[in-house]
Structures are given as C-alpha cells and as structure tokens.
Amino acid sequence: MSLKDEIEECGEILGKDTVDSFLVCMQCGKCTGSCPSGRITSYRTRRIINRLQAGDRSVLSDPDLWMCTTCYTCYERCPREVRITDIIRAVRNIAAREGYMSEPHRATASFVIKTGHGVPINDETKKLRKELGLPEVPPTTHKYPEALESIRKIVKKTNFDKMVGFDWDTMSLEKREKK
Amino acid sequence: MKSLVIGGGPAGLQASLDLANAGYDVYLVEQCFSLGGRAVQIVKNYPSLTFIKDFMKPLMDDVYNHEKITVLTNSEVIGVDGEAGNFKVKVEKRPTYVNLEECKDESCAKAMDVCPVEVPNEFNVGLDKRKAIFAPFSYSVPSGCVIDEKSCLHFKDGSCSKCSEVCGGINFDEKKETVEIDDIGSIIVATGFDPFDPNLRPELAYDKYKNVITSLEFERMLDENGPTKGKIIVDGKEPKSIVFAHCIGSRDKKVDNPYCSRICCMYTAKEAYMAKEKIPDATIAVSYIDMRAFGKGYEQFYEEVQKKQVLYRRGVAAEIYGNGDKVVLRAEDTLLSEPYEFSADLIVLAVGVEPRSDSAKLANVLGLQLDDCGFFVEKNVYDTCETEKDGVFIAGCCQGPKDIPDSLMQGSAAAAKAIGLMQRCNT
Numbered sequence: 001m002s003l004k005d006e007i008e009e010c011g012e013i014l015g016k017d018t019v020d021s022f023l024v025c026m027q028c029g030k031c032t033g034s035c036p037s038g039r040i041t042s043y044r045t046r047r048i049i050n051r052l053q054a055g056d057r058s059v060l061s062d063p064d065l066w067m068c069t070t071c072y073t074c075y076e077r078c079p080r081e082v083r084i085t086d087i088i089r090a091v092r093n094i095a096a097r098e099g100y101m102s103e104p105h106r107a108t109a110s111f112v113i114k115t116g117h118g119v120p121i122n123d124e125t126k127k128l129r130k131e132l133g134l135p136e137v138p139p140t141t142h143k144y145p146e147a148l149e150s151i152r153k154i155v156k157k158t159n160f161d162k163m164v165g166f167d168w169d170t171m172s173l174e175k176r177e178k179k
Numbered sequence: 180m181k182s183l184v185i186g187g188g189p190a191g192l193q194a195s196l197d198l199a200n201a202g203y204d205v206y207l208v209e210q211c212f213s214l215g216g217r218a219v220q221i222v223k224n225y226p227s228l229t230f231i232k233d234f235m236k237p238l239m240d241d242v243y244n245h246e247k248i249t250v251l252t253n254s255e256v257i258g259v260d261g262e263a264g265n266f267k268v269k270v271e272k273r274p275t276y277v278n279l280e281e282c283k284d285e286s287c288a289k290a291m292d293v294c295p296v297e298v299p300n301e302f303n304v305g306l307d308k309r310k311a312i313f314a315p316f317s318y319s320v321p322s323g324c325v326i327d328e329k330s331c332l333h334f335k336d337g338s339c340s341k342c343s344e345v346c347g348g349i350n351f352d353e354k355k356e357t358v359e360i361d362d363i364g365s366i367i368v369a370t371g372f373d374p375f376d377p378n379l380r381p382e383l384a385y386d387k388y389k390n391v392i393t394s395l396e397f398e399r400m401l402d403e404n405g406p407t408k409g410k411i412i413v414d415g416k417e418p419k420s421i422v423f424a425h426c427i428g429s430r431d432k433k434v435d436n437p438y439c440s441r442i443c444c445m446y447t448a449k450e451a452y453m454a455k456e457k458i459p460d461a462t463i464a465v466s467y468i469d470m471r472a473f474g475k476g477y478e479q480f481y482e483e484v485q486k487k488q489v490l491y492r493r494g495v496a497a498e499i500y501g502n503g504d505k506v507v508l509r510a511e512d513t514l515l516s517e518p519y520e521f522s523a524d525l526i527v528l529a530v531g532v533e534p535r536s537d538s539a540k541l542a543n544v545l546g547l548q549l550d551d552c553g554f555f556v557e558k559n560v561y562d563t564c565e566t567e568k569d570g571v572f573i574a575g576c577c578q579g580p581k582d583i584p585d586s587l588m589q590g591s592a593a594a595a596k597a598i599g600l601m602q603r604c605n606t
C-alpha cells in the first residue's frame with residue numbers, strides 16, 4: 001500500500017479531501033515559519049509535508065512527527081489550504097499502528113486506560129473548579145468510576161492497548177526499545 | 180460605425196488609439212478624473228528602468244487629442260442595448276464643476292491654496308493629503324483641477340465657495356448628464372484591477388505598524404513628483420534595512436486568490452533595485468516562494484538585482500511583528516529548512532492583482548461572465564480577447580493579471596478583433 005493510500009485509510013474519519021491535501025503543498029514555508037513548536041525544536045512542518053509528497057516512509061519513525069502541538073496555526077494560515085494538522089494526526093495513526101508512538105503520547109494513552117482521562121484531575125484543578133462555583137469533580141469517570149469499565153472495553157475491542165503497549169497485569173506501559 | 184472602450188489605462192488607451200488610427204470613431208469612457216489607470220502610479224518599468232511617464236504621457240495626450248476619439252472622463256457606462264454591430268450605449272457623465280476651457284494654471288494653484296478641505300490623496304495611496312479641489316496627479320490628462328463633490332463643503336452644506344473667488348472656471352451648477360451613443364459596432368472592456376488589501380492577512384500586521392507598507396505605497400515614494408519627492412522615508416527616517424515580501428494576496432486560497440499575480444516578482448525586483456540605488460548602504464532582502472521572471476529580458480534583470488547584493492531568501496512571509504522601532508519578518512528559509520527572522524526598518528508587501536470590486540456591476544450591464552476569481556471570462560485559452568458575448572472584447576488586467584506591455588498588447592489585439600468584426604458588419 002502506498003503511503004498516500006495509508007494516509008487516506010488512517011485519516012478516513014477526517015475525510016479523503018482533507019488528508020489528501022498534502023499533495024498540493026507548494027513548499028512556501030508559511031507553516032514552519034508560523035509554528036510555535038519549530039521555534040524551540042528541530043521540527044519543520046513543511047519538511048514533514050514534503051516527505052509525505054515524496055512517499056518517504058521514514059517520516060513514520062521520525063520523533064519530529066510527535067512535536068506538533070496541534071495548535072492549528074499553520075492550518076489556519078496555509079495559502080494552499082493544506083489541512084496540515086489533520087494530516088499530521090492521520091500520519092500519527094499510521095506511525096502508532098507501526099509501533100512508533102512517542103513516549104509522552106504513550107504515557108497520555110496509559111492515563112486514559114487507567115483513569116479515563118488523558119489529563120486526570122488533580123488537587124489544584126479541583127480547587128480551581130470549586131472557586132469557579134463548579135462541582136469539585138466533573139461528570140466523567142472521576143464521578144462515575146463504573147464508566148471506566150466501558151472505556152476499557154473499547155480499549156480492548158479496538159486493540160488500543162496493544163498499540164500503546166499497555167500491560168494489564170502491572171497496569172503500566174511495557175518497556176519499548178527505540179526502533 | 181463607432182466603437183466604445185471602457186477604461187482608460189494602458190489597455191484601453193492602446194485599444195482606443197488603434198481603433199481611431201484605423202478610421203473608427205471611438206468613445207473612451209473612464210471612471211476617474213484622468214486617463215492613465217494604475218500605470219501612472221508606477222514610476223519606472225522593468226526590465227528597462229525607463230520612466231513610465233515618458234511612455235504614458237504621450238499615449239494619454241495622443242488619445243485625448245485624437246480627432247476621432249471622444250474622451251469621457253469621470254463617466255460610467257450605465258446601459259447597453261442592442262447587439263454586435265449596433266449597440267446603443269448610455270453613459271453617465273458626472274460634473275467636475277471646473278470648466279477646463281477657462282482654466283489657467285495659476286488659478287488652479289490659487290484655488291487649491293484657498294480650499295480649506297483636506298482629505299487623503301487616493302493617487303498617493305493616502306501618503307499625503309489633497310484638497311477638495313485638486314489636480315489628480317502631476318501629468319493628468321485632461322490637465323487642470325476638478326472638484327470632488329464628496330468632500331467639498333459647497334455640496335455638503337453650502338458653507339464655502341472660496342475657490343470660485345480666485346478661479347473663473349468654477350461652476351457649481353454643472354449637472355450630471357446622460358450621453359446616449361448609438362451605432363456602436365463593438366465594445367472593448369479594459370477596466371483593470373484593484374491591489375490586494377493586506378489587512379485580509381492579519382498576521383502580517385499591516386494596519387499595526389507604519390513601517391509595514393504596500394508596494395504601491397512604496398512606488399509613490401519613488402516618484403520625484405510624489406509625496407516624499409522621491410525619497411524613501413518612513414516616519415521621518417530613511418530606512419537602512421528593507422525586506423520585500425512576495426506573494427501577498429496571491430497564490431492564496433485563504434483569501435480566494437488562488438492565482439499568481441504575474442507582476443509582483445518583477446516589480447519587486449525593480450523596487451529593490453531602485454531602493455538600492457537610492458540608499459546604497461541599505462541591507463535589502465526579498466522573501467519569496469519561487470521567482471517568476473518569464474518575460475523577455477526579465478531573468479537577466481533578476482541577475483542585475485542580485486548583483487546589487489539584494490539577498491533573495493526562499494520562503495514566504497509567515498508573520499510580522501514589531502520590536503521597538505523595527506519590524507520583524509518571520510519566515511522559513513525553505514532551502515536550509517531553518518526558520519529565520521529579519522529585523523528591518525521597513526517591510527514592503529508585494530500585494531497582488533485583484534479583480535475590481537465593482538466588476539460584477541459592469542458584467543451585469545454588459546451581459547458578461549466573471550470567472551471564479553472575479554475576472555472577466557474570455558472565450559477560450561486561444562482567444563483571450565473575445566467573450567461569449569458577440570461584439571464585446573476584453574483586454575488588460577480585467578481579464579487576468581498582467582504587466583503594462585502585456586496589457587498594451589492585449590489592447591491592440593482586442594482593437595484588431597473589433598475592427599475585423601466592424602468590417603464584417605459593414606459589408
């Protein structure tokens with residue numbers, strides 16, 4: 001399967017026109033120049049799109065793929081309306097399937113499995129909620145712990161646990177060798 | 180049989196002259212007070228670096244003084260009936276309240292002097308002010324003053340008539356007339372373009388900083404007869420570092436302009452060259468996507484500009500922000516894959532060519548189609564002068580972006596087509 005076909009498959013939920021828009025990138029650099037992540041990391045938005053155009057599969061194992069903060073600035077500004085951020089999400093889906101999910105993203109995934117939240121609540125947030133006149137705990141798995149079972153069912157059914165390498169016995173992530 | 184030309188820029192002027200020289204009576208309808216179009220706001224041409232005035236002024240005079248051409252300035256076509264070979268046209272001629280026959284140069288100066296109203300000068304893109312009675316620009320044709328009734332106090336509340344005290348040519352009672360012309364065999368539309376409004380790209384901060392300007396403002400600064408007397412001055416100072424930013428409002432689907440404007444690569448090269456001539460110790464850079472120098476002698480001119488140590492750096496302007504007195508252009512150098520920042524005293528935005536905002540109105544009057552971008556639709560790629568409407572031709576930037584030589588050429592081509600059609604109608 002070509003990389004383009006895979007992107008279409010893994011970006012199905014975003015729509016073919018959206019994820020295929022990487023084909024019309026004109027390499028202007030507006031995205032990289034606008035990217036807050038690229039200011040402090042080696043991540044170059046345009047280079048990712050460029051490598052996708054070239055069908056370069058090494059993108060999948062490149063840690064840079066995970067440097068995007070999904071702020072959508074580039075998406076808003078791209079003069080060719082390349083749906084950059086959505087494309088990066090679709091390509092991350094392929095990378096994750098192939099076992100290249102970044103460690104911080106795996107950690108976030110493990111929180112979802114463990115607590116039902118990518119970012120579980122902490123005392124500080126509880127305090128803030130109270131100050132704002134909200135119930136201390138939101139109506140999620142935090143309030144209804146029984147819903148966690150449903151989430152875990154989905155996780156197993158979709159093989160999300162295998163994809164992120166979650167060990168149900170130790171309730172933690174398996175160690176992964178850097179590929 | 181007569182012929183109608185709408186728009187008195189390079190394309191319309193050339194078409195009028197060719198038609199008249201072939202023996203046809205021509206009516207040239209121009210919306211503004213003077214002939215010339217956008218071209219007269221530009222100082223020098225590329226790649227020759229000759230003064231545009233030296234070409235445009237004689238062309239405007241030849242057209243204005245041609246015995247077979249009737250020039251109707253400050254006028255608009257409001258109705259068209261009939262068909263190829265026999266159109267009937269209605270033109271609304273608005274008053275200028277100044278009788279040019281009575282006009283003497285000194286009285287113009289006096290009238291402008293006494294006029295108490297100052298408004299931004301459109302010709303200089305707001306870089307200076309003009310009076311309510313004013314001469315459109317240094318070599319306008321027809322020459323002399325006009326009164327702009329939208330800003331004149333006499334028409335606002337009757338509180339002023341100062342200019343009429345120093346100039347005998349003023350006539351506040353002039354009324355607008357409708358001129359009806361029949362036996363029009365062909366119509367040539369040459370209504371030109373609008374420059375892109377960079378406020379539609381807010382990350383470029385055009386409205387935020389005085390030292391972020393458009394290329395058209397920059398052109399006006401290059402003019403010895405312009406608002407800065409030919410000096411490049413921003414906020415009272417001569418800039419020592421200038422960045423030109425390509426493709427502003429062109430090749431940009433976000434602002435509905437997916438096309439390349441064709442002229443801005445080259446006019447920027449010219450502006451950078453002229454800037455370097457005026458301020459030899461200035462650091463000058465150009466942020467560009469790729470260079471489009473496809474005309475005769477254009478690539479060689481691009482080389483000349485590089486020899487002047489104008490630095491071409493690949494990558495479109497991503498954003499602009501202010502830092503003290505400086506403005507900073509942020510972009511990615513796409514060859515190095517490195518984001519960079521250029522801190523400059525002046526940033527010039529190479530704004531693109533847009534269809535005129537009022538072209539839908541004219542399209543409606545003439546029964547013409549506009550394309551997705553808003554330009555008039557040509558018959559097909561092999562015939563860019565004819566339209567789907569028999570007897571109506573298009574030329575210049577109203578058909579699509581192009582520079583002055585190409586506009587002139589299409590004006591001539593449209594005239595040739597119109598002459599052919601009228602010959603056929605006669606036999």
Ligand SMILES: Cc1cc2nc3c(=O)[nH]c(=O)nc-3n(C[C@H](O)[C@H](O)[C@H](O)COP(=O)(O)OP(=O)(O)OC[C@H]3O[C@@H](n4cnc5c(N)ncnc54)[C@H](O)[C@@H]3O)c2cc1C
Nearest residue numbers: 186188189190210216217218370371372446575576582583
């Ligand atoms: C910053 C800048 C720099 C440029 N530099 C260069 C350069 O160095 N060299 C070069 O070759 N080109 C240059 N150009 C391009 C040049 O201005 C155009 O190629 C040229 O003006 C196009 O001629 P035109 O006759 O098609 O249209 P215009 O010049 O736009 O003239 C159209 C005329 O039609 C009139 N009109 C419009 N609508 C109506 C209506 N409904 N009824 C009656 N009249 C109407 C307008 O008032 C105007 O007078 C530059 C442009 C810009 C913006």
Ligand code: SF4
Nearest residue numbers: 025026028029031078
């Ligand atoms: S802004 Fe859009 S067109 Fe420009 S390089 Fe990035 S993805 Fe490509």
Ligand code: SF4
Nearest residue numbers: 035068069071072074
């Ligand atoms: S969405 Fe990602 S790639 Fe785009 S600007 Fe934000 S961080 Fe950079």
Ligand code: SF4
Nearest residue numbers: 294312331332339342
């Ligand atoms: S009448 Fe109008 S144009 Fe004349 S001086 Fe007064 S304001 Fe100016």
Ligand code: SF4
Nearest residue numbers: 426429439440443444
């Ligand atoms: S002519 Fe050059 S600057 Fe203008 S839109 Fe085309 S590529 Fe961009």
